[in-house]
Amino acid sequence: MTAFLSxxxxxxxxxxxxxxxxxSLVALSLVIIWQSTHVLNFAxxxxxxxATYIGMTEIDRGIGYWWCxxxxxxxxxxxxGLTERVLIRxxxxxxxxxxxxxxxxxxxxxxxxxxxxxxSTTRNITEPFSQIxxxxxxxxxxxxxxxxxxxxxxxxIMLLVAALFRFTKLGLQLRASALxxxxxxxxxxxxxxxxxxxWMLSAGVGAVAAVIVASGNFGLxxxxxxxxxxxxxxxxxxxxxxxxxxxxxxxxxxxxxEQFILAYWSPNVAPLGGIIILVLALMIRPQGLFSKSVxxxx
Amino acid sequence: xxxxxxxxxxxxxxxxxxxxxxxxxxxxxxxxLGANGAGxxxxxxxxxxLVKPRNGDVHLDETNLIGMATENIARLGVGHVxxxxxxxxxxxxxxxxxxxxxxxxxxxxxxxSEQYERFPVLGERRRRHCSTLSGGERQMxxxxxxxxxxxxxxxxxxxxxxxxPQVTAQLMRTIRELCENEDLTxxxxxxxxxxxxxxxxxxxxxxxxxxxANGDAQSVAADDDLRRYYLGVVVS
Amino acid sequence: MNWxxxxxxxxxxxxxxxAVLALTILTLLVTIFLPPVADSELAGGAAIAIVIxxxxxxxxxxxxxxxxxxxxxxxxxxAAGIWAHHHASTPLIFTLVLALVAGGLSGLVIAIxxxxxxxxxxxxxxxxxxxxxxxxxxxxxxxxGGEGGIFLNSLVTPKWFEHLFHxxxxxxxxxxxxxxxxxxxxAGVMFFFMANLFHSRAGRSMRLVRDNDVAAELMGVxxxxxxxxxxxxxxxxxxxxxxxxxxxxASVRPETFPLTLSITLLTLMVLGGIGTLxxxxxxxIIFSFSANLVAHVNSLTGVNPTSNLGxxxxxxxxxxxxxxxxxxxPRGIVSLSSPLRRLWRARRPLSVTQEVQ
Numbered sequence: 001m002t003a004f005l006s007x008x009x010x011x012x013x014x015x016x017x018x019x020x021x022x023x024s025l026v027a028l029s030l031v032i033i034w035q036s037t038h039v040l041n042f043a044x045x046x047x048x049x050x051a052t053y054i055g056m057t058e059i060d061r062g063i064g065y066w067w068c069x070x071x072x073x074x075x076x077x078x079x080x081g082l083t084e085r086v087l088i089r090x091x092x093x094x095x096x097x098x099x100x101x102x103x104x105x106x107x108x109x110x111x112x113x114x115x116x117x118x119x120s121t122t123r124n125i126t127e128p129f130s131q132i133x134x135x136x137x138x139x140x141x142x143x144x145x146x147x148x149x150x151x152x153x154x155x156x157i158m159l160l161v162a163a164l165f166r167f168t169k170l171g172l173q174l175r176a177s178a179l180x181x182x183x184x185x186x187x188x189x190x191x192x193x194x195x196x197x198x199w200m201l202s203a204g205v206g207a208v209a210a211v212i213v214a215s216g217n218f219g220l221x222x223x224x225x226x227x228x229x230x231x232x233x234x235x236x237x238x239x240x241x242x243x244x245x246x247x248x249x250x251x252x253x254x255x256x257x258e259q260f261i262l263a264y265w266s267p268n269v270a271p272l273g274g275i276i277i278l279v280l281a282l283m284i285r286p287q288g289l290f291s292k293s294v295x296x297x298x
Numbered sequence: 299x300x301x302x303x304x305x306x307x308x309x310x311x312x313x314x315x316x317x318x319x320x321x322x323x324x325x326x327x328x329x330x331l332g333a334n335g336a337g338x339x340x341x342x343x344x345x346x347x348l349v350k351p352r353n354g355d356v357h358l359d360e361t362n363l364i365g366m367a368t369e370n371i372a373r374l375g376v377g378h379v380x381x382x383x384x385x386x387x388x389x390x391x392x393x394x395x396x397x398x399x400x401x402x403x404x405x406x407x408x409x410x411s412e413q414y415e416r417f418p419v420l421g422e423r424r425r426r427h428c429s430t431l432s433g434g435e436r437q438m439x440x441x442x443x444x445x446x447x448x449x450x451x452x453x454x455x456x457x458x459x460x461x462x463p464q465v466t467a468q469l470m471r472t473i474r475e476l477c478e479n480e481d482l483t484x485x486x487x488x489x490x491x492x493x494x495x496x497x498x499x500x501x502x503x504x505x506x507x508x509x510x511a512n513g514d515a516q517s518v519a520a521d522d523d524l525r526r527y528y529l530g531v532v533v534s
Numbered sequence: 535m536n537w538x539x540x541x542x543x544x545x546x547x548x549x550x551x552x553a554v555l556a557l558t559i560l561t562l563l564v565t566i567f568l569p570p571v572a573d574s575e576l577a578g579g580a581a582i583a584i585v586i587x588x589x590x591x592x593x594x595x596x597x598x599x600x601x602x603x604x605x606x607x608x609x610x611x612x613a614a615g616i617w618a619h620h621h622a623s624t625p626l627i628f629t630l631v632l633a634l635v636a637g638g639l640s641g642l643v644i645a646i647x648x649x650x651x652x653x654x655x656x657x658x659x660x661x662x663x664x665x666x667x668x669x670x671x672x673x674x675x676x677x678x679g680g681e682g683g684i685f686l687n688s689l690v691t692p693k694w695f696e697h698l699f700h701x702x703x704x705x706x707x708x709x710x711x712x713x714x715x716x717x718x719x720x721a722g723v724m725f726f727f728m729a730n731l732f733h734s735r736a737g738r739s740m741r742l743v744r745d746n747d748v749a750a751e752l753m754g755v756x757x758x759x760x761x762x763x764x765x766x767x768x769x770x771x772x773x774x775x776x777x778x779x780x781x782x783x784a785s786v787r788p789e790t791f792p793l794t795l796s797i798t799l800l801t802l803m804v805l806g807g808i809g810t811l812x813x814x815x816x817x818x819i820i821f822s823f824s825a826n827l828v829a830h831v832n833s834l835t836g837v838n839p840t841s842n843l844g845x846x847x848x849x850x851x852x853x854x855x856x857x858x859x860x861x862x863x864p865r866g867i868v869s870l871s872s873p874l875r876r877l878w879r880a881r882r883p884l885s886v887t888q889e890v891q
Contacts, residue, residue: 040654042661090861097599098860100657101800104601105856108797112849169400176386176397183384186346188372188401188447226793230665233658268673271666278659279647 012259014143020255021150025209026232027239027247028154028161029202034241035165036174036198039088039096042103045225045232046110047083047203048210051076052220053114055211065215073207080203084196114222150212154248157205162244174198227271231258234274238281253277299324300345300451300483305354307340307507314340315351316507322500327477327484329494329515332504338487339381341504342453345485346378347371358451373401377449381456383440387429391420394428394443402447413442416472434465445476452476452484458493466490470497495519550729557815558722562715570710574782575822577717581779583818584724586803587811588771591728594809595737596764597744599653602644602660603772604795605667610637610773612671615684615786629781630720630774637773638766645765649758664796671788684786713782720778721818724771725811731767732811740764794849801856804864824848 026044033041041047055072059065087106091098165171176184177194185191213228214220231254238253239246258273300322307315315337322328330338343349345356347368356363363371372378386394392410399409414421417438423431431439437457444452454473458466474497477484488494495501501518503511511524518524561580565573589603613636614629648659691712696705731737742750743760751757780786802821807813820827828848838844 040658042654042657087857087861094864096653098864100599100654101804102857102860104657104797104800105853105860107853108794108849108856109853111794112846112853116843116846116850169396172389172393172396173400176389179388180384180386182348183380183386184397185348185368186372186378186380186384187397187443188369189397190369223793226665227669230658230662234662237655237658268670271669271673275659275662275666278662282647282650 008263012263013256014147016256016259017151017252018147018255019258020252021147021154022209022212022228022251023231023235023254024154024248024251025157025205025212026229027235027251028158028244029204029206029209030233030236031239031241031244031247032161032205033198033202034178034236036178036201037084037088037195038178039099040103040233041080041083041199041202042100042229043083043107043110044202044206045210045229046107046114047079048076048206049220049222049225050110050114051079051203051207052210052214053118055207056214056220057118069208069211072211073204076207076210077200077204080199080201080206081196083203084199088195088199089192111222111226118222146215153208153212154251157208158244158248161205165244170197231255231274234278238278299359300328300485301355301357302341302345303355303357305341305344305356306352307337307344307349308352309340314507315344317354318504318507318509319354320502320509320512322483322485324483325477325481326499327474327486327497329491329498329501330485330487330504331491331494331501331518334489335506336504337507338504339455340507342378342380342455342485342487345371345453346376369401372447375448375450376453377444377447377451378453379440379444379455379457381459383436385428385431385436385439385443387427390425390427391431391439392424394439395420395446398443398446402449404446404448409446409448413446416445417442433460434462434469437461437465437469441472445480448480450481450483452482453487454484455487456489457486458488458490466493470494473497491525550726550733554722554726554729557725558718561718561722565711565714565718568714570707572822573710573714575825577714577782578779579818579820579822580714580717580721581775581782582799582802582821583775583814584721584778585772585775585799586806586817587724587728587814588768588775589799589803590809590814591731591771592764592768593803594813595732595744596740596761598649598761598764599657600660600765600768601657601793601796601800602663603768603799604791604793605644605660605664606637606640606769606772607776607779607795608667608671608791609640609769609776610634611776611780611786611790612684613637613773614777615780618781619684626716626781630777633773633777634770635773637776638770640773641766641769642762644769645762648765649761661793661796664791665793668788668792671791685784717778717782720774724774725814728771728814729811736760736763794852797856798852801852801859804856804859824852827851 026048029044029048030040033039033044052072054075055068058071059068083106087102088099091102163171165175173184173189174194174197176187176189177191178198181191184194209228209232210220210225213224232251235250235254236247237250239248239250241247254274254277257277258270261273261276262270302318302320302322305315305318306313318337318341320328330341332338340349344351345363347363347366347370351364354364358374358376361374363374363376366374386397389397395410395413396406399406414424419435420439420442423435428436428439441454441457457469457473461469470493473484473486476482486494486498495515495518498515501511501513501515502509503518503524511518511521561576565576568576585603585607588606589600592598592600592603610633614633617632618624618629644660644663648656651659691705691709695712696708698708739750739755739760740763742753742755743757750760776791780790783790798821799817802817803813805820806816825848828851831851832838832844832847
């Protein structure tokens with residue numbers, strides 16, 4: 001058993017899962033924002049990065065890891081809510097391309113801002129869980145307490161998000177506000193507030209992803225979240241934007257794909273991992289692998 | 299009671315409503331008639347706050363609705379079943395009803411059972427997605443969704459649209475019953491003037507945004523000259 | 535002013551030739567009066583204008599939003615660079631055509647999955663492409679020269695041209711002028727092609743597909759083919775622009791084509807006006823001035839250009855510009871002023887309009 005677990009195949013599985021978890025969280029944040037607003041936040045990665053940077057600054061003042069996480073998430077949520085009210089609200093009712101373009105611009109601003117304020121270097125924070133890989137009888141298993149924690153965290157958030165949208169009043173209102181804003185208002189639902197809440201929740205989850213990246217071995221660099229956002233986006237697209245489970249599955253899938261391409265094909269091709277998965281998914285099922293509705297062309 | 303005072307609405311250069319004034323008495327059905335483009339839907343949308351008027355007021359008893367946000371108007375007890383019914387297809391029947399009950403702070407279980415009793419078909423289909431419902435079923439759902447909030451006012455925009463004659467007749471009877479039992483104030487916009495006038499207490503006729511008639515339903519129904527306006531054809 | 539209006543409408547091939555020729559000659563004249571530094575900025579702007587033109591075609595005319603044009607620029611640049619590196623004596627035209635073809639081919643490859651996607655999905659797909667380009671270029675060291683990139687011989691000024699210049703810095707001035715003029719001429723040619731495309735049957739089909747694809751299909755327009763064609767053309771233009779840009783810089787490096795370049799292109803296109811020739815020109819001009827603009831803002835706000843803030847000013851400014859423009863003037867800055875607006879209407883520009891559900 002141990003020999004199997006420490007085999008190179010399992011190394012790759014665990015490695016792929018570790019990166020995949022981060023993609024899953026980003027994908028989850030996109031599912032949240034899609035379900036509540038029908039807008040995709042292209043600046044999600046950059047916003048999460050900025051929130052985490054702010055959180056990391058606080059750590060310099062000597063507070064603990066968990067406080068840093070909390071601050072990052074709260075800052076992320078605040079940033080999300082603010083963005084919705086200031087940048088997205090004025091675009092309500094206009095062509096759907098406009099918010100995309102605005103968010104792309106925002107992405108540029110945030111990254112430049114982060115580089116300007118904190119210099120263009122990697123920053124990281126010490127993790128609370130051991131990053132040392134487990135050992136058994138001298139064989140190395142590419143799994144650490146931290147990785148296990150991440151996976152559990154992602155699954156936990158996924159379940160919470162799914163429950164939110166399926167079973168709660170808030171979830172119903174969020175969905176209705178995105179599906180039929182005018183009708184929802186006629187039913188007394190405060191659609192504006194729902195949009196802001198949707199953005200806040202989405203940004204909060206995104207911040208968690210960035211925090212995990214920052215806690216990892218490589219730390220967080222201002223433009224790191226670009227690639228991660230892309231992978232998360234593809235994961236959400238492949239999993240179907242309506243499905244939290246699909247998002248998580250998609251994220252893990254892309255993580256695994258990248259890892260296996262890296263190990264068994266060529267490390268040079270690894271950046272294309274996400275695209276390859278997307279193309280394959282599109283060929284198999286143009287409407288996303290988990291979603292119920294076919295709405296890709298509209 | 300709903301008091302519409304000198305209401306004017308412009309869509310750019312087009313004057314959709316011109317100084318429209320009339321009263322819709324409490325507990326009665328006021329039919330709003332007129333040909334296509336007369337401004338009937340605009341009137342309802344303005345009352346609901348979806349459209350901002352250029353001039354004029356709409357009073358629900360003491361409160362002026364103009365300038366209020368749509369969701370707040372709805373929370374005051376104004377139920378609006380819009381043109382096309384506005385049934386949210388991606389949700390189930392029961393989810394649509396839950397939505398209706400949410401902001402009204404009514405007991406959900408009670409409200410649901412009441413509506414299922416009134417419209418048994420909905421009860422049968424409660425877990426189905428609304429895309430599978432027929433026109434008549436959607437109309438019932440839209441009404442139930444508005445009613446579950448226990449509104450004091452009901453704004454109905456062309457409820458008979460696309461429905462078979464028997465279904466329409468049944469629908470109209472239901473509206474009349476509701477009005478009497480729940481003491482609702484109803485504004486009924488209809489193209490099908492005949493069936494609307496049968497159940498209405500009062501009638502307002504619009505033509506190109508202006509009020510051309512305002513009186514009790516019977517006299518409006520009997521007036522041949524008026525029929526030209528709300529039927530939109532010249533009756534020779 | 536009838537002749538002006540006819541010129542603006544560019545409805546006949548003749549008027550198109552005249553219009554583009556006039557603009558090109560005008561710009562060439564301008565290069566004579568500009569100092570060498572400004573000349574090279576102008577040259578860069580011309581290269582970028584070509585790319586913006588292609589993007590405008592894709593986004594404005596076929597309604598497909600793409601964040602991938604920095605990637606297509608890279609393809610064209612590397613294709614040209616790798617070839618020129620090994621065959622230094624190839625005439626410029628050949629190199630540029632190579633870049634065009636390479637760009638077009640990569641556009642075809644990306645189009646195959648992309649044309650089935652709309653709106654945000656399409657944006658995401660193209661984002662994935664351009665985000666992957668820099669890492670790929672860095673990885674495949676043997677082919678692309680990795681981080682260091684490939685050095686290209688600067689465009690060589692012909693002797694007859696050099697003789698026109700006198701003075702201490704004659705050869706430098708001559709070189710700057712020559713490269714600027716070359717860039718302008720290439721841009722002129724590309725603009726001419728695009729002007730023809732705008733008014734061709736292909737252009738009309740694309741507009742149809744953009745506005746109402748159901749109706750278009752009923753009229754016999756092949757949706758996927760039309761959209762793919764839009765991608766290919768856009769990528770081809772980006773390839774030429776990218777190659778030209780790299781030739782002007784005399785090198786091709788992975789950092790030249792980051793994701794933020796795609797954002798910059800988008801900003802410039804929106805500022806100039808989506809879907810028009812003039813928009814691309816305006817975008818190119820703004821790009822030329824961007825270094826100056828950034829320096830100006832730095833001095834206005836008292837920011838030290840070598841500090842972190844100063845170094846990243848460009849990113850901040852362009853991002854803010856894009857946001858502000860999209861919110862307040864999505865039709866481009868030209869639409870903000872009245873007299874220009876009338877001229878604008880005479881050209882009947884086309885903006886992206888995907889209806890909100």
